[in-house]
Structures are given as C-alpha cells and as structure tokens.
Amino acid sequence: MSREELNRQAFKEEALELLGELETSLLELEEDPANDEVINRVFRAMHTIKGSGAMFGFEDIASFTHEVETVFDLARNGQILVSKELLDLTLLARDHILSMLEGEEQGLGARAGEVIRGLKALTPSRTQTEPDPAVKTATPTCATDSSMNTWRIRFAPPKNLFMSGTNPASLLEELCEMGEHHVIMHTKDIPALPQLNPEDCLVWWDIILTTASSEDDIRDVFIFVEEDSDLTIQMVGSCQGIDEESYKLIGQILVEKNDITKDALERILLERKPIGQLLSEAGLVSASQVEAALVEQQEVKRLRQTAGAEPQASSIRVPAQKLDFLVDLVGELVTAQARLTQFASEQNDARLQAISEEIERLSDELRDNTLGIRMLPIGSTFSRFKRLVRDLSQELGKRIVLETHGEDTELDKTVIERLNDPLVHLLRNSIDHGIESPEERLAKGKNPEGRIELSAEHSGGEVLIRIIDDGAGIDPERIRAKAVEKGIIAPDSLISDKDALMLIFAPGFSTAEKVTSVSGRGVGMDVVKRNIDALRGRISLESVPGQGTTISVRIPLTLAIIDGLQVQVENSYFIMPLSAVEECVELIRKDKDRADLINLRGQMVPYVSLRAGFEIPGQTPEIEQVVVCNSQGRRVGIVVDRVIGEHQTVIKSLGKVYQDVRGISGATIKGDGSMALILDIAALVA
Template sequence: MNLDAAKQTFLEEARELLEDMERILLDVEATDTTDEQLNALFRAMHTIKGSAGLFGMDEIVHFTHEAENVVDLLRSGHLALSEDLSGLLLRCHDHVKAMLAVVDDKATQQEMLQTSLLDELRHYAQPAAVDEPAGSSQASAPEQGGLRDWVMSLRFNEDVLRNGMDPSAFFRYLRLLGEFLVVQPVLCRLPQAERFDPESCYLRFELLFSSDASQQMLLDVFEFVREDSQIHIFPVGEAAAHWPQLIADADEAEQAAVRQAWLALGLDPDATAEPEPAPPAKAADKASDKASEKADKPATGAAEAKPPRASESRFIKVEAAKLDSLINLIGELVIAGAAANLMARRSAQSALVESTIAIANLIEQIRAGTLSMRMVQIGEIFSRFPRVVRDVSKELGKSIQLNVSGADTELDKSMVDKLGDPLMHIVRNAMDHGIESSEARLAAGKPAEGNVWLNAYHESGSVVIEVADDGAGLRKDKILAKAVANGLVPADSVLPDGDIYKLIFEPGFSTAEQVTNISGRGVGMDVVRRSIEQLRGTIDIDSAVGEGTTFRIRLPLTLAIIDGFLVSVGNATFVIPLETVIECIELPPDALQGDAHNCLNLRGEVLPLLGLNRFLELGQPHAKRQNVVVVRYGDSKAGLVVDELLGEFQTVIKPLGNLFRHLRAISGSTILGSGEVALILDVPSLIHFATSQEAERFASHAEHAQQRGGHGNH
C-alpha cells in the first residue's frame, strides 16, 4: 500500500460520489427531496473535500468547500433545492469532475478556481455567512520565540478521564515540545472516603515549563479539554499579572492551594505587573529526576508495525479477462459434469447417479453465480440520460420530460459498454426529430411538454430496451418517398409498415428537413443498427402518426452459456436455446405435405412450420413420429419440425470458426456429455426464414390470383 494507490482509490471514489450526486440532482427534479438524498449530496462534496485535503489538492478543497457550504444549508433546510440551484450544483459537479481530470496539473487547477461558479455558490451561502476558509492554517510553522519559561495552570474538568482524555497523556505530549522544570500537583479537590469517584478527575497542576514553542502551540496541546477545563499558559514574567483572571473561577480552598503551589514554583501571585522573573527553582527538585525519566522512556513506537490488513470494502474490482476465463472453465465443468452424469446413468448405480446430480446442482449454482457477476443493471447507462435530455431539450428550446423504468434490469456487462452510444443516438433522435416544438404540440391538441420513455425488461431470455416518444410519429409516405428518391427501393414498392420504418436505418438516410446539430452529425441510424446487430440483437420500430414512435431493441441476455433444449433429426443432434421454446407438440400426421415449410393450425393460430431435415438438407429418412418445437422470438413464432425430443441440456456456446460465420441458421456449437458435437440453432433467423417464406408464398399466391408479377423485393 502506498500513497499512489491511495490516490487512485480517491479518484475512483470521487468518480462514484459524483455519479451519485448527478443522479440525485437529476432525480430530485421530478420528486421531493428526501433527507437521505440531501445527505448523500452533502456527503459527495464533503468526502471529496476531506480526501482531497489529504492529498494536498488545495484547489479542489477550496471549490468543494464552497459547494459543501451550500449543500449543508440545503440539508439543514435553510435552502430549498430550486431548479436554479440544482442547475448550479450540476455545473459544480461538472467542474469538480473537470478538476479531478487534471489533478496533477496545479496550474490548470488554479486557473479553474477563477470561475463564476464560486460567486454563485457564495451568493447562496450568504445567509449563513460562513467565513472560515477551508485549509490547514494550523499547519503553520511554529513561531520561533526562542526558549522561554512558561507557567502553566492546568485545572482539568472532572469529566476528562471519562472522555478518554488522560492528563498524563498531555504531559507526555508536552515533553515533545520542551522540558518540565517543576511540576506542582494541586490535590485539594481530592474527596475523602466514599465521595471519591475513581472515574472523575480531581488532579490539577501548576507547573513551570521550558520550551521554544509559541503560547498558541502550547495551548493547542489542550485543545480538546480547554473548553471545559481552565487551562492558562503564560510566560513566567507575565504570569503574576494574570493571577486574578486565572484564579477567578476557583473556590477559596483552591485559591489557597494554587497560591501555595505558585510559591513553591518561586512565583509571587501578588507581585502585580512587576515582572519578577523568578529564576526557575533549581530543577533539583525530586520531581524532575531526569535519570529515571530517561530510563523509563516508553519502549513503544517501534517501527515494526504489523503489515496492514487488506482494506475491506463491499466491492472488489476484477479484471474482466479473469472472469471470462473463469466462465470458460465453468463451461468446461458443465460439460464434464454432464458426461459424468451420463456415465453414471449407464452404470446404473443409483448412488453414483445421486452424487453426480448433487454435483450438477452445485455446478449450476456456481454457473449462475459467476454469470451474475458479469451482469450489471442497465441503470448504469440509463443514468446518464436525464442529464442529456435536460441539456438537449434546453438547447432545442423544447420542453421534454424523461421517464425511466426498469433501470434495475440486468444484462451482460460487455453489452452495457457497447449499448451506450446507440441508445444515446436513438434518444437524441427522438428528441430532435420525434418530439415537436411546443407550439406544434399545442396546435395538435397535445400537452406542450413532450415525453421520452426509456424502459427495459426481460422477455423470453432476451433483454428488451425501449425508447419511446409521444412525438409526431414516423411519416411512412415521407420515408418511402425519400427512400425512393435515394434509390433505396424501387418506386412502386409495397412494403409492410415495419419494413418501411426500418428504412431509416439505411446508410445515408435522413428525413429531417432541418438538420440540427443534435442528431444530424453525419452519424446515421445505420450505425445504430450495426452496433445492435454486433451484439446479436435486433431493433424494431413501432409508430403511429401524431402519437409517437417506439424503438425496441432486443438483446440476448448473455453471450456465454445457455440452457439448451436437445432435439435430434435423424442421427444429428441440435440444441435449441430453451428460453425460446414455448411448447412441444406431436406433429399431426398430415401436416407436412412433403414441403420444407408449411403451416399448422395451433389452437386457431397459424403457425409457420419449418422442417429441419429438409431445410438443413440433412437427407435423413423420416422418423415415424415427428415432433414440433414451438419457438418464439419477439412477436414471431414458428414450429420447428424435428424427430426426437431429448430434453433439457445446459450448454456452453462455442463460437463457430470464421469459416462458418456466415451461416444464418446456426449460432454456435457445443460439445455434449458424450463428446459428440451439437450445433446450436439460431432461432431468430430460423423464425425469420419460416415467416418470410410463408409470407412470400402467401403473397405469391395472392399475386398469382391477380396477375403475374415479380416477387416482393424482400
């Protein structure tokens, strides 16, 4: 452990505190402030100030001190968190963040103190008029007054011992500053018999002390007891002059005792103002038996302190690669466990089977636990949007309210990192192009304030993130016209709504008549789509003219291990991700009419079927009885026709080699417990295939009925 490491800790800590601060400031705009929130605001500035001081970052101390004053007034109820003030605090947040970014550059930090923010803060802090500047003035160098003799009158309060303050400790500390000449205890207050309370302090001292420390430094030794006790320290020459003041609070008995003590010290309490520097009584008094004092110097303070215990905190930061390799190993463990279980079953020894099942349970728990370590709340990304919405709506002169829900939805950390930018783009787009100006909204009979919703939830093994607005909605005709003009689609195309909307993801597409500097920066929605697809996700758009638009991003939960459902077609084995499986039914004998795809009437619903044997060109003879696995992805369903249902199986996704990257129907491979390789089916693309084939066929039938024409350009 060294100071550099501590500094890193500080920067990390400050970053987290600032994040909290921002989150609260943006949150409280909508709701009432709670004490807890105000406390946390205070703590952010307070803690950063406190720690920055330790590292000598005086500029940050200075700035956070001013901010802390204001937040303290908020906390105590002397100020209310107006919109103006929360705006100011947000800008302070930015400023502190910026200062922390250049923490090693003193000059820049100094410059950064020349900010009007400080004046604004002081304006708020004025009522309280806290004037003491932050800083460590106490650290000033001792005034070199030269070696002097001091009179100390130490009349401790009875409570000092109970408060953990031991008079002898102050004596020990004084020894570091100088030398005791004569110590004269005053014992007159010590009660007799039962009235003596051993936890009260009755000891008082009058003494002569020789030191080159200043009066203030000597008084500071008693800083923790001065308030309740009577501590007086004067140069020997001035002592007599202060006698009346010094003795004012004492009763008669004590006055007499102190007077007696002074006489023993060679001082004359009655020699008013007459400087009579009594030569300090020969230090030959038994009381300062130096030899023994020296011999008795405490043998402590040896530098061999024990090594520090590791600092304990609630979080450990782990390198992502370590976690990845752990997850990989657990994947192997899952496979090995499955193999062991298979062997055990074959051996038909029930005890062995039992124990492999127990192991499998544990592995499952480890697996879930390890995977959850990678999972983070999506709130981590969502939290930056209130700020963006606030700033951008100001910039655009629109009034827009952001509504966040499902921030606690978890997803894989690696995805969180890559989701920020696309989401940001969609949100900016919604604000810029989606939400109309206040006038236009009022004219359309809508409230002047527009809304943007951010929502996240889990649905059948996917994470769904929605960005919705109550703006003008997408104009299909405009989009289509633009697409035609740009040559993206033929002039006479007839496309389903969803496909028209998706045209805005085409490279170089932009419908806004006015390109603002918010979202018209040349980065198009095509980049958004590409980022999402890289995460094995999809993006859909719903829109209604005049009501608004919803972007729906669907992402896989994790990239590493899935619960699979094992099926066989002929002698090949496939894995279907279990979360996509809705149900399994037996294939009615007459359902497949030799064609690879067909439909099934599933309780009144038309279910497109896809015969895997045919579709994957396996060329296997038909099994006598076939089954349909009904799978779902998003809103689409399809039935996959397979031979045998083999049950659930936990499986580790092994990515396919580059050679097979282009395969759309297969998303990966895995190794079964038996050592066999099984391919993992890519359900979204299979469903897409089944439904689009079905739609095409339906369309071609319809066209066939009317006229001969080209296929849809899908």
C-alpha cells in the same frame, strides 16, 4: 502495486460512485429544489470527495471541490436558494472532477475557473453571510439550535497508519470544524525512547463533539480509515430528548467506554450498600418492591440493547476481471458435468449415477449463484440518461420530461455495458425526431412539455425495454419515399406499414432535412440494430402519426450460459434457446404438400426446414419433428430430424470466419466433447 497506489485506486473507484450519486441527486434537486435531504446528500458527496482527495494526494480535485462544497453549505443552512444556475454550474463541476479523475485534464483549467466565478457570483457578499472574525460568536445551544447533539467518539488508528500516507491530525481538524469539541489524547501505549519506533502510530483519542451534524457526517471523516481502525461513535446527549437518563455517573461512562470492566466497578461499589438495600433497611420500601424495580430496570436495559443490535449488511468490492474468470470456470465446470452425466448414463452403476446427480445439482446451484453475482439493476444506466435528456432538450430548445420505470430489473453486467450505446442512440432519436418543439405541440393542442418513458421488465428469459414518446410519430409513407429516394427499396416494392417502419434501421437511412450535431448523417440506427443483434436481442417499432412512437428491445438476461433444447439433423447437432421454444410436434412426410404450413390445433403455422436451410445432405426421415418457436411475436416452426432434450449450454463465440453466418449465434461443447451450434431463431426465420 504499492500500498499508496492501491489507496489511490480505491479513492478513484469510490469517487466515481460518488460522482454518479451526485449527478442523480442534482437531477432530483432540479425537480424539488427545496428538498433538504437531497441538498445534504449533495453536500456530503462533495465533502467526502474533498476530504479523501486531499488525503490521497489529489490536491487539485480537493481544492476545486471545496469551492462547490462551500456554496452547498450555504444552501443547506438556508442562506441561498437552489437555482437552475447553481445546478447547471454544479453539473459542470461534476464533469470537470470526472475529467481530472480520469486524467483527461490536469489542474483546474479554464472550465474550472468559469465554474468557480459562476459560483462566487451566486454567493452573497461576505458582510451578509459571514460574521466579523473579531466579534466572538456565541456557542450554539439547545435554545438557539434544537438539532444540536453531543457525540462521544473514540478513534484508535492502527499502528501502521502512517505507512498509508494518512495524517490523523488532519482528520481531527476536520472533525473539530463541525462544532464545539474537546479532544483528549491517550499516550499510555508510548514506550520508552529506546524502544520507540517513529513509524508507528501509538496514540489514540477520545473526542466529545457537540454539533448539528449527523452520525453519517461524522463517519464520513474517517471513511478511508474506518475499516482498519477502532472507531466508535455514540450519541450521549440530544436537544431533542433531554431527560434524567441522559445524565450518567462517571462509573457508567467508564464502563460504556470499556475503560474498566463492570466487575471491577462492582467490586468497588460493593464496599457501599446499594440504594435499594438502604431504603429497605430504613423501612421505606419492602425487599420485594426493590426486586420489582430492579427487574424493570434490567428489562428496559435489555430492550434498549436489543434495539441497537440490528445486523448490518456488508459488501465487498471485487474487480470485474475476477468475476469474468469465475464465470469462465463455471462454464468449464458445466461442460465437464455434462460429460460426467453422459458417461454415468452409459454405465450400469447406481453409485456413479448418484454421484453424477449430486454433482449436477451442485453445479446448477453454483451456476445460478455465479450468474446472480454478475446481475446488476439496470437503474444505474437509466439514471445517466436523465442527464442526457436534460442537456439535449436544452440544446434543442425543447421541454422534455423523462420518466423511468423498472429500475430494479436485473441484467448481466456485460449486457448492461453493451446496451448503453444503443439506448443512447434511441433516446437521442426520440428527442431530436420524435418530440416536437413547444410551439408545435401547442399548435397541435398538446402539452408543451414532451414526455419520454423508459421502462424495463422481465419477460420469460429476457428483459423487455421500451422507449415510448408522445411526439410526432413516424409516417410510413414518408419512410417509403425516403427509402426509394436513397435506393434502399425499389419504387414498385409492396411492403407493409410495419416493415416500412423497420426501414429506419437500414444503413444510411435518415429523414433529417439537414445535418445537426445530434443527427442527420444516416449513421446510428443501423448500428443500434447491429448491436442489439450482437446481444442476441430483437428490436421492434410501433408508431401512430401525431401521437407518438414505441420502440421495444428484447435482450437475454445473460450472454454466458443459457438453457437450450438440443436437436439433431443427420449427424449435426444444434441448440435452440429454450426461452423461445413453445412446443414440439410431429411432421409426417405426407403432410409436406401444404406449402410449408402445419395445422396446429386449427391454426396454420409456417415452418422452415433446418436441413434445407443449411443444405445438410442425407435422407429425410419418414417422421420429422417441428419445434414451434416464438420469433418476434410470431409462431414459426423449425423442422429437425430428432429432438434430443434440454441441454445446459455454455456459449462460446465463433471465430471471425463464421461470425457473419446467418442463423448461427454461437457454439457450445456437448457432453461427449463434440460441438453443437446455437441457432439464432430470429435471423433463421428472417
């Protein structure tokens, strides 16, 4: 891939992140239209997309974004107010930029024209907002704008700047648009003409800029060249804090800019007597007083230097494929380490066992750190749902507020990606079927504005996600009637209310009276359950008619490596997820006449036999083991011949031939190279 293609790809990745932040900021702005900080955040995102897009050849994106940026520039200057119409148009503009970025649309198109016309309609006329260009306006000063600051900027690009297609002149022009400026170009590095290479950038610049813009605004101009350039940005004057210390001598300024060394300056200054020495010789102050003043000066300087030396966090962008490959390698390492541990235990060699234990410790740390790299906060997914709720509630004529909690809860990257579609279906179902119209809610004595709560929290080795609404709830009798009508259950079936509610996840089930663009086709909820099952997760539903519904989804933290409990039945080995295991007890053959129940400290716990369930031939031992597991809130025992112990399990997916076998979710390789099947406890009990 060429350098130009790499730069364009880097811009696309950066722009996608900016568009995500832009959408979140616009939704925040809808709740608080007067928030200047969020308005500036929106403007900066647009400004960065525009500048970088023009730099890397996305001219259509740059010109379209410029139109939106202009309107938000007026908003942040207080010339127009942020309205619902402006936010609607900006969200449409964000969607259009995303389409152009992904190549779905070429050029501006009809949608862009509609957005631009709408934005111009919201913009005051030129005579109201723009001065006559023939009339010279006064330069802003501290008397007219207290937010003005003077910045010293040194921009020294690398020699190979032109090879990336970057034009430094356009960067300087964009910088100069921010305010009063003085640009000094340094040409001392340009050699004689015979030695000159026209493809090298051999000049650098000092810029003195007086502006109301922040340091982040200035740094955004250089966002795609900062990493390779020598860029320094320093505030040298401020309307907020003008004092005598702000005025510096020429020598101080040259030293600060590294144009001369401090030693060189001191050699020149030594030809003159210091002010302290002059005052002491004149008898105005003593030598000790001069020394005290010097110590105070140095200490204040040291504190100021310490305050400005705070470490900055840094991050790098890594392709997802490299992380996936790293996890695969760690999985192979864990398998090899298990083989080493088993071999070391069979040998009577203390040194080999010590090495095995050290390798095991290191592989455990490597596994935890590698999986930690793949862990992402689920908040990035939650923020996208705010837009979904906003648009869908407007389409259905409902007033709905989405509240989110636990955005910092971390999940494996792969799990988050595969969880997105099920959560979208569940939210759409709550919006369409759950929350009533404002008129219906008022008639029931409710707040006309419905509420949906989306939360996430860690629960053992899983993440618990809840979707709670205060809508109409679900009537189990209606569900039963619809299930009988569609032939899902027999008319004389006796099922509990809890089981009746779970019928909404049956294929083809729908209670909608008519098909709409949102729901009613009987497709969606069964797909949700199938996708959750594929993630080795569980879904449950609780509802109170007239008050609301709670949908709970439990998902494992990762799909790559888990801690398991290894058990044996005859010559077959199985792995149970350790997060589902509560305890292990013995089952004596004479106790088996109790209708598959075991008395566990006064509580009757049902159990199922793994040997009978998988029809494994052989002689049942006199004393079996019962592994008590927690399955969807219920305690259930799994009967096995022998419990071997904990086993760090690298999950391998099964082939298509075995993917529909109930009770099995995957396989793993044991230390001796043989295979063990991973049990799906919930499916096995069901």
